[in-house]
Amino acid sequence: MNKKTSFLFFLLLISFAGKTYAQKNSTSKPNIIFFLVDDMGWQDSSVPFWDSTTTQNKKFQTPNMVQFATTAEKFTNAYSTPICTPSRVSLMTGMNAARHRVTNWTAYKNRSVDARDSLLAVPKWNVNGLSPKPQERSVVATPLAQVLEDNGYFTIQCGKAHFGAYGTIGANPLNLGFTKNIGGSAAGNPASYLAEDDFGWNPKHFNIKADIPNMKEYWGTKTFLTEDLAQSAMRELDTAQMLDKPFFLYMAHYAVHLPYNVDKRFIQKYIDEGYTKPEAAYCALVEGMDKSLGELLNYLKQHHLEKNTIVVFMSDNGGYSHAPREGKDNTQNYPLKGGKGSLYEGGIREPMMVRWPGVTTAGTVSKQYTIMEDFYPTLLEMAGIRHYKTIQRIDGESMVPYLKNPKAVNDKRVLVWNYPNDWTGGNWGEDNSFMTAIRKGDWKLIYFEKYGRLELYNIKDDIKEQNDLAKKYPQRVKELAKLLTKKLKEEGGQLPIIKATGKTVPYPDEIGNS
Template sequence: MAYFNSWRKPSLIVFACLLCFLSSSAARAEKRSPNFVFFLVDDMGYMDIGANNPDTFYETPNIDALAASGIRFTNGYAANPVCSPTRYSIMTGKHPSRVDATNFFSGARAGRFRPAVLNDRMPVSEVTMAEALKEAGYQTAFLGKWHLGPTQEFWPENQGFDFNVGGQHRGHPKSYFSPYSNPKLSDGPKGEHLTARLTNEATRLIGEMKDEPFLLYMAYYTVHTPLQAPKDLVEKYRRKAESVESDLEEFAPEEQVFPNSKNKRLVRQVQKHATYAAMVETLDDSVGRILNQLKELNLEEDTIICFTSDNGGLSTSEGSPTSNLPLRGGKGWLYEGGIREPFLIRWPGVTKPGTTSDVPVVSTDFYPTMLDMAGIEPKPQQHVDGRSLAPLIKDGTPPERDAIFWHYPHYSNQGGIPGAAVRMGNFKLIERFEDGRCHLYDLSADIGEQNDLAADMPDKVDAMKARLHAWYKDVDAKFLRPLKDGGPEPWRPE
């Protein structure tokens, strides 16, 4: 008995110490802020992923698995139908119209009128998502497409990111194969693939940052033009395209702002572009590689994943590689095909796998949502247009707002009209800036925006137009200008 008691006492002490160690380890783990991996894809349409479109021509098993493991928003939007403004909205949580960053940075095409004035840089005075997280102790890394300023003073390393791999002024790569001619990305072996290279760099940085909370902002150049992909994958989808059958013509007429152009804009109706499909696969494979690495490093449960695109799929120019049907239009349009995006969030321990939400959300919401998830209090005037989606994700409480707005006072390269739009509930109003005409659609019954209800519901038009015009004043929105001094004046809101 004496022997038993003498053995038992040290054992109890050891056991107590072990409990203390485990408790302190659990406390440390509990205190650690979540990591963030933010996937931003260039030009990916809502209907390009299987999670949103089971009949898609493209193969996206890793993105679909991500959607199935978290929450998928079926009414997720970009703040603008082209890239730079949406990127600004994500980084700042503000609508790009507040600083006149309303087109891709360098877009100055004129039509019947001159476009609105364009600010071609994200002010360094903005407190970006990266700066807010860095101030809270995060390591921050940016990879891929930046397109938020013409010179290095406006690039990621001066906007809150510790690392910048590939982020510069250009909106697309000169080539998806090395040499890249990118001042922020050294060339690899000749023929190295850009999407894979950026993923290699991402996995390296995750390995370096894994011991402390981090933000990895993975802004792939893919699937933007030039349309290039590994030859074996292109051949795979060329063979697959041969078996595609559809009752629709591959291309169809679409409204355009260049009625006298010799090159009439046609909209793609059938997904079967082999090179684009191959580009989507390289993207999906890269997403899978990063998610797998998080799992292998035991970071999966500590890392929140966000996935979205900067505008709708390219369907009417530069090869017209994808179809957004049943959504109308595409990149450069205020129709749903130009602004509705893949919009996925996985918050381990919070998001119930396979959840979907039809609450309208927008790219400005990511910033406040991520700060909320990390327990960081926003500063005054920070992300003033975004709303945290954390309550919606936790218990279904929608964000407090009555409308979502879009403002595009430009002639898009893809043929889209200069105008603005507002969504209130299931109704969406589009206002044209050349002449002030309005169109009204009920998205719950007409997601393809084919049935204009403006003439039948004048009171609804007036109410939504009044709300939109009040918003113009709030953000100091700018509008079209005469084509030349003394020329015809474009429409202006009252």
């Protein structure tokens, strides 16, 4: 065989191998990329998630989100919890926060992060987070990643984990069903996004925020954490292909959480537009996150994986709405009210998109309201995994009907939020501590536990939550308060404790105006 013939034979083999892989990949279990952003508000994108484009949408530049939206189904009523760890635990367990009781963010073992209030005390919530086996002050559950790994998936945790407190079992993602862990620990945000600063690591002084494992290769370089995580993730996708396994990539960026370090790749354009340096840095963080999304989507295209890879885009809680962000407190998520830490829409409504090749219709919009724990049964159903056992009871409901039919709406669905915690000690207003809420159909009831107040809103007519209708519709308040009380009792939802009496605050249906 001469050289020319050998070369042609080699090309034939490559072509045959490519076709064989494509054919095999089209019938195997789907790959899954769950792209989770930290602290990204509903409006922090050039993709509008409302019925019109806002000034906020025009502020940000997210071209890859825009492109992805043309290929995916957009959900305009997607919800999480108001704080990061509860959302992540709900995702990994399928449980509502009222049931799993990891109702605030976690830090160190057996230590509460709550501020102190003069009137109310925080209940004994699960400060240690998620655990796959019995551990004090933890929720014991079968993690989503474990079910996927048990069913043949190569499971990759990349970026922020924050499932458990430092010193506990759940702090290490490898204990929760992940095959690989890139950068995940008990850290809730990085000490620094700058690789030249070693991401804040100091051998003489431990800082939980700088505990970003398996990322030393980038130390001392001029790169940014967001881009480094994306590069590491794609290397692990290469590994999954070499092993001929379907992959589950949990791409959980630290961005766009504080600190707002300067990403030099993008910041100058926002400075030139007149934004303050912190706000320009925030905009650059968002754009850097968007670039990493584009890189992952390009990876799928280049490796002929698009047709067999599900891609989900989601945020873990509402946008941060205080200094150093530009503007007055709680205005950054307009038209939504409030921000991170609140049960107003600004604290819990999220940008969400799903692309499921062969199922979702490109460019469609679903108005069905969903919540973070719904992803557990949804992703397993999408993966074709129907027979699985869990330690925990699943509260989430499959979103598959709405993925197959974006016009379908179940307005009987009930969503519950429970935050019997104190995030800021009264700073920034009364709407970021001691709250519980319920949504059914277009109606939403919020119970301010410290003040014994119930507020009622029609979300469809009043997305800004400007008109409290509690006095106008007392019967509706009574019905929702009774239903919320029932759900809290069924799920074991905790309530704050009145310091003067040692008793818990009244349930919603025990409040005078209900």
